[in-house]
Amino acid sequence: MTAQATHSSAFQGGxxxxxxxxxxxxxxxxxxxxxxxxxxxxxxxxxxPSPLIATVGSIAATLFDHDTKIWLDPVLSRNEAVAxxxxxxxxxxxxxxxxxxxxxVLADGTAMPSLESFAQGTQxxxxxxxxLIIQIEALEGGRDLRLTGPGIKDFQTIAxxxxxEHFLEQWAGNRSRFPRGVDIILAAGxxxxxxxxxxxxxxxx
Amino acid sequence: MNTHxxxxxxxxxxxxxxxxxxxxxAILKAIAIPGYQVPFASRExxxxxxxxxxxxxxxxxxxxxxxxxxxxxxxxxDTTNAVSIRAFFQKVANVAVTTxxxxxxxxxxxxxxxxxTLKEGQILVYQVPxxxxxxxxxxxxxxxxxxxxxxxxxxMHVKLYEDIAKNGHIATTYAYPVKVEGRxxxxxxxxxxFDNPKMHxxxxxxxxxAGREKRxxxxxxxxxxxxxxxEDHPFEIQKFDEPCALCGARNVxxxxxxxxxxxxxxxxxxxxxxxxxxxxxxxxxxxxxxAPETAQ
Numbered sequence: 222m223t224a225q226a227t228h229s230s231a232f233q234g235g236x237x238x239x240x241x242x243x244x245x246x247x248x249x250x251x252x253x254x255x256x257x258x259x260x261x262x263x264x265x266x267x268x269x270p271s272p273l274i275a276t277v278g279s280i281a282a283t284l285f286d287h288d289t290k291i292w293l294d295p296v297l298s299r300n301e302a303v304a305x306x307x308x309x310x311x312x313x314x315x316x317x318x319x320x321x322x323x324x325x326v327l328a329d330g331t332a333m334p335s336l337e338s339f340a341q342g343t344q345x346x347x348x349x350x351x352x353l354i355i356q357i358e359a360l361e362g363g364r365d366l367r368l369t370g371p372g373i374k375d376f377q378t379i380a381x382x383x384x385x386e387h388f389l390e391q392w393a394g395n396r397s398r399f400p401r402g403v404d405i406i407l408a409a410g411x412x413x414x415x416x417x418x419x420x421x422x423x424x425x426x
Numbered sequence: 427m428n429t430h431x432x433x434x435x436x437x438x439x440x441x442x443x444x445x446x447x448x449x450x451x452a453i454l455k456a457i458a459i460p461g462y463q464v465p466f467a468s469r470e471x472x473x474x475x476x477x478x479x480x481x482x483x484x485x486x487x488x489x490x491x492x493x494x495x496x497x498x499x500x501x502x503x504d505t506t507n508a509v510s511i512r513a514f515f516q517k518v519a520n521v522a523v524t525t526x527x528x529x530x531x532x533x534x535x536x537x538x539x540x541x542x543t544l545k546e547g548q549i550l551v552y553q554v555p556x557x558x559x560x561x562x563x564x565x566x567x568x569x570x571x572x573x574x575x576x577x578x579x580x581x582m583h584v585k586l587y588e589d590i591a592k593n594g595h596i597a598t599t600y601a602y603p604v605k606v607e608g609r610x611x612x613x614x615x616x617x618x619x620f621d622n623p624k625m626h627x628x629x630x631x632x633x634x635x636a637g638r639e640k641r642x643x644x645x646x647x648x649x650x651x652x653x654x655x656x657e658d659h660p661f662e663i664q665k666f667d668e669p670c671a672l673c674g675a676r677n678v679x680x681x682x683x684x685x686x687x688x689x690x691x692x693x694x695x696x697x698x699x700x701x702x703x704x705x706x707x708x709x710x711x712x713x714x715x716x717a718p719e720t721a722q
Contacts, residue, residue, distance in 0.1 A: 240438045244490045247450045251488065254457045255631045255646045284454075286447050323451075344575035348455035348464045371460050371607050372646035400609065404458045417458035417646075419607065 231305035234268030236282050242266045246283040253406065253415030258368040258377030260360050263412045267310075270302035272328045276408045277354055278306075285311035285324060292322035292339075292351070296329045322351045330355045330383045330407075336391045339403050347400035350418075354406045357383035360414055365426040370419045378426045379414055381407050392422050439486040440518040445469055449487040449642070453633060456644035461606030462574070463557050468640040478511055478536055479637025481553035485534050488549060488633070489515065494522045496530035501538035501679065501696035508536070525699050537600075539621040541678050541700040544630035546647065552615045554636035557643060559603045559613040579611045582654060590659055599664065604651045611654070612643065620663045620679045625651040670695045671713035673704035 236242035246266065253261040265275030267282055285291060291313045297303045298315070307313060307326075316322055319338045327333055333355065342350035363382035366389075369375075384407075385391075395402045395418060402418035416422070437443065445467075452466040471479040489495065495515055499508040503525040511534060512523050524530050527542040534551040544550060560570045563581045573579065582603055589597045602619035606612050614622060615634060625632065625645060632645040645651060655661035669676045671692040678700065680693040692713050695701035705714065 240443060241491065243443065243446070244438075244488075247446075248488065248490060251450070251453060251457065251631075254454055255644075284447060284451055286444055288448065289451070345571045346465075347459050347462060348452070350455075352454070371649040372457075374648045400459050400462060404454070419458065419460065 230270050230302055231309045234270070234278070234306065235310045236266055236279075239282070242279070243283045246279045249413065250280060250283065250406065250415070253413050254404065254417050255372050255415075257370060257372045257415050257417055257420040258379045260379075260414055261412050265410075269306050270300070272296065272300070272356075273303050273306070273326075274356055274408065274410055276410065276413055277326060277356055278310075280354055280406065280408065280413070281307055281313075281324075281326070282310050285313040287312045287314065289313050289323040290316040290321050292316050292319050292325040294325070294327040294329060294332065296332075297326055319351070325351050325353045327353065327355045330357045331385050333385045333388070333391075336395045336403050337398075341398060341401040341403065344401060347402070350401065350403050352404045352406065354408055355384075357381050357407050357409050359383070360407065360409045360411060364424065367423045367425050368416075369421045369423075370417075372417070373420070381409075381414065383409075389422060389424065392416075396421065436518050438491075438519055439489050439515070439521075440472075441469065441483065441486045445483075446487045449483055452642045453484065453487065453644065456633070456642050457631075457646050459610075460645050460649050461604075461610030461612040461643060463636075463641040463643045465640055466642050468637045471637065473510070473514075475638035476555065477507060478534070478553035480635030480639075480642070481534050481536070481551050481637075482511060482514070482635075483637060484633050484635035484642060485515065485532060485551050486519075488551075489519055489521060489532060491519070491521065493531045494524050494529055496524050496527065496533045496699075497535075498533065498538060498540065498697075498699075499536045500681070501540070502698045504698060526703075527697075527699050537616050537618075538679070538696060539617060539624045541675075541695070541697045543624075544628055546629040548630040550628075550630050550632045552617075552632065552634045554613070554615040554634045554641070555638070556601075557613055557615075557634065557636040557639050557641040559601075559611050574610060577609065579605075579654075582611055583656075586654060586656070590656070596655070596659060596661075602661075603654050605654060606645055607650050608652075612645075612651075614651075618664060618679055619653065619661075622651070622653045622661070623663065627651075666693060668693055670701060670704075670711050672711045673701045673709045673714070674711040675701070675704055675709065 267278035269278030339351035368377040405416040407414040497512040499505040527540040601616040653661040
């Protein structure tokens with residue numbers, strides 16, 4: 222019975238309606254990547270164990286399955302409850318190699334490894350690259366960043382809090398490898414922002 | 427046998443959830459790399475290849491209970507392909523349907539873009555027979571992959587040049603190749619080239635599904651879509667001498683309708699919703715006849 226009690230959290234907190242919850246979360250994620258920088262509001266449809274937040278738990282339940290390898294940052298991979306929850310609700314295999322990951326989940330954005338260390342795809346198949354889901358403190362209140370590129374009419378300003386210092390440098394490198402490169406979903410409690418590899422990020426508003 | 431009980435055993439929108447996740451992941455990568463063809467594990471659908479299995483799988487993966495679906499076939503809401511796909515989603519997803527372009531949140535299309543300008547938040551899903559614009563020039567997938575990888579599109583320009591050399595003008599009138607965001611050359615599906623300018627910086631999200639060829643690609647909103655051409659032979663769309671015979675519309679794409687075996691013909695809007703809306707507003711073409719009410 223003790224074993225059951227310690228593991229019970231892994232079995233709870235998934236989608237109440239997997240079909241419709243997954244569909245609505247997917248549409249939000251799709252809109253976020255089709256309209257980079259636009260904040261997409263999100264209901265906490267899942268209750269994953271801390272420090273994983275509900276928005277990220279919902280994205281995981283929507284997109285992860287036995288076909289996708291997941292890389293967790295040290296904060297999350299050390300946490301048995303998180304790994305257990307993700308495994309139970311998505312059956313996705315975990316990997317310790319950033320280069321193998323279809324998805325990477327980062328609880329601590331400030332400790333982000335270099336973007337080049339993740340799967341970049343090949344010049345022939347640039348889609349075979351990692352999508353990073355980065356938990357940040359907040360989508361607003363940070364330094365103003367100006368986005369331009371496909372999906373953006375003129376320009377879009379975002380001010381996420383909790384990105385690593387070297388993020389802009391890393392992102393410029395990511396863009397220079399186009400069509401190869403990673404795509405990023407920034408997630409906070411209040412919603413998500415999509416940063417597909419096409420988007421250009423500069424300081425300023 | 428109770429047919430309703432049988433239907434209830436289908437998952438929402440026909441596809442199982444694992445298939446939807448796989449297609450959804452492909453759509454996200456397609457959006458991130460505009461114009462690039464993402465391979466996906468296309469499923470067998472309850473309709474033959476060539477009837478829009480790619481478009482149907484994309485629609486089934488994005489569709490939700492709050493959506494309003496419109497389906498067109500060559501611009502028309504009332505032809506076989508459009509009617510059966512619309513009925514399919516009514517049955518398997520119980521989703522609201524419409525023929526009005528403005529009311530639809532998702533529009534699945536076979537080979538036309540509606541005349542009415544699409545708005546932010548709308549999704550246009552194309553049924554694509556052959557997604558590879560270079561396929562008729564180079565049959566080997568390994569080679570066309572490499573050509574896209576190296577951005578080596580000289581062959582396509584040679585093809586357009588040969589058109590000019592033979593005919594004096596670029597004779598490609600449909601599936602006219604475009605370049606997306608200055609990088610990938612893309613087949614816009616066999617839409618008439620008349621529709622190409624509508625893709626450029628469209629407010630709507632454009633998704634393309636090729637079921638038999640197992641490819642998904644996308645053009646996000648506000649993305650540059652430029653038809654290939656030459657400085658001295660700029661891209662031109664089709665022009666029609668006469669307006670629509672039913673609603674009098676000009677600057678729209680017209681279908682030729684044969685009226686008799688003595689050479690009688692009329693040209694009418696290919697977009698039936700656009701034509702009906704205009705006639706309801708009181709626009710009358712020269713062959714429109716009288717409204718049924720007055721005739722009675």
